[in-house]
Amino acid sequence: MPPTSSQNTDASALVALHNISKAYPGVLANDAVNLVLEAGSIHALLGENGAGKSTLVKILYGLLAPDTGTIHWQGQQVSITEPNVARQLGIAMVFQHFSLFDSLNVLENIALGMGVKADDTLARRIVEVSERYGLPLDPQRSVYTLSVGARQRIEIVRCLLQDPKLLIMDEPTSVLTPQEVGDLFETLNVLAEDGMAILYISHKLEEIRTLCSAATILRGGRVVAAADPRQESVASLAALMMGDELPPSSMRKPHKGTARVFEVAELNVLAPDANTVGLRDINLHVSAGEILGIAGVAGNGQDELLQALAGERISDEAVHIKLDGRPLGKLDAGARRRRGLCCVPEERLGHAAVPSLSLTENVFLTGHHRRDLRTFGLISYGRSKRFAQDVIDQFNVQCQGPEALASSLSGGNLQKFIVGREIMQAPRVLVISQPTWGVDAGAAAAIHKAIVELAAQGSAVLLISQDLDELMQATDRIGALCAGRLSDFYLTRDVTVQQVGLLMGGEALAGAHDGVVA
């Protein structure tokens, strides 16, 4: 496999993207990206959320036009102006979200997608293709009776019926069970042996190592590396994906507090559906003044953990979650807040804040439990507005004042506002997820400072993040969440980024490490 920086006129290349750039207002989503795909290989496109994977793929599939750059298809320069052009060339794509009609059967869905008649000929072809590639499908089954894995097989068969030369799969395993993942991989290997090129988009390192023969790694819109994933370890891939420059290790002085403020013991959460991760045997504790970090690649249970701790999901047993020794696992989110447990979820609009409400109403949203924002039971807009103004002033939120709608703020400013709203309630414990995701450097620094100051005042902080730099700098102890399980925790100053990468891949650190904390 030639490195991606090779000439795009490479004779053996099926498709070569050269110097592709695409800018959105404020972000350069793709910055001079080169990518060469060869027939018969499964090529991984790897990167964190926001690295520019989707933008690149949308350009290749004709959904977006690049600002600059060229695409060569079998040596010929082409301009893929719309998905139809891509399909005529022989590019097919299986999207993360399926477009199927539940009430129709498999045959009708495939016919609709291809614009052909749902007749016996098509049914025979479906059976033929599905048998050849190990994609069991009954053309007459109604879609609503099928599992998520079977629905994905419909999408794949629909693509294969068009005899593509390149198959793009966008995070195909995010919705599959481990068994279904295994079946999918077998199918993909057969397709590759038949000479098809497969572009496989994912941020799951382990599966890329087992499946792909080449990988292009994107970070911040740029190609940062091309690697053979079979030769790499999970830790080295993680380092490539997240940045290999070593961040300065924890700047924090060891905290002095010893009292365990917040304890979670044997917390289990069942996954209600195939799209979410269940939590298994979560055990952790945070002391006064301590910042505990939880690393992990997205989709490994971070959301579920935050919801379980916040009280959006109630635990089976009250003792699973304790604050200052008092069990609160059975309490709802409001009651937990009144006890001093405040949370900042990852999703700013729609989870932490209501987009269509003003900042005044949004401080009332979580603030009324701990601050006196009501008079005779009625909402006091005056006091809520003053609280909102305090948050705006203290955290330097750029906005049109307390009456501005939450949706009118930029990501960084809204995040400062939300973090400020929680910190100014003086929580005993703050659980905060992805506080600086998609936030500019200035806002990120302000948020980090606020978190560190909160801990210095004696609060316990639990920081859940995918940003290793952030975790290495701000936390006292660190562990990782992988497939709903927590690793052991280590003193942050005793571990390296590579070691945390191993924890994120679900591997234990070899041997007894000096920094092991029971």
Add this chain to the structure above:
Amino acid sequence: MIALQKRARPSQLMGYLAPVIALGITILAGLVLFAALSVPVGAAFHAFFIEPISSLYGLAELGVKAAPLIIIAVALSIGFRAQVWNIGAEGQLILGGIAGSVVALAFYEVEAWYVLPAMMIAGVLGGMSWAAIPALLKTRFGVNEILTSLMLTYVAVLLLSYLVSGPMRDPDGFNFPESRLFHDAATLPKILSGTRLHIGALVALALVVAGWVLLSRTLLGFALRVNGAAPKAGSHAGFNQSRLVWVALLLGGGAAGLAGLLEVAGPIGQLLPTISPGYGFTAIIVAFLGRLHPVGVLFAGLVMALSYLGGESAQITLNLPLAVTGVFQGMLLFFLLATDVLINYSIVWRARRVA
């Protein structure tokens, strides 16, 4: 060519203007319809919109029709804000009417002050009980409340017709499917002599104020609004979604039940096989026409009440079928939903794009 362009932010002005525009288009379309039926347009307009409210009696009738619409629509709009789609208010209204009538007939011989309040409470509870069924099904089993509340309406209609032709039939009524006429103690006091305007109109006004306070100033109203706008944010803030579904449905059911009681104890004065000309359904239009805001609902209720009176008046003076009322109401909702696009989009003229 005409194109729709997404606005940077929803237009507040259009939020208020859209119902007015919709009303204007409805009137225009109605007049075109009359012209197509070769009905004199001027006379039709006069019969529909002017004549019904050109006398004191007419204005009082407007209040009589508007009261149940407003009572129901205020409560429905609170539920709709929370994205709880109770569209079975008609059935809940009927159950309220039945429950109130049971009390009226049980106290048939009693001339006491407490009969009417007892009937009102029974009416509210009757409506709530009917709305509790979709609430239970939704919170326990995740059943869509749109279907259950709507289907229960037909059950309520049949229950009413069974009761008036069986157990609750007037023993001296020559087998007509009607209950006894209620005694004076069980009928609503009038607030304007010589008309049918009863205290239901005052109840409606009080509920507009109460609904306004509930939605804008109480934690419950805030929780309902948040639940509708961003359910995840609601659960993050500690609002119990099942409880909010119960509250939304019981409020709607209770208000509809009260409206049903006010009908049987007011203008009707007994239990009949039909106690509502579709107030429960029309109130849905009223709620949306009033922008799901209690004060908006007040005006929207008066407009829709006029469509009932106009339909009757057009039937009398122009021999038009009573279905005209339904046509007008349907067109209004249709145009309202269409003009709502203007809140998020503006209309622009754009040169035809070269493909």
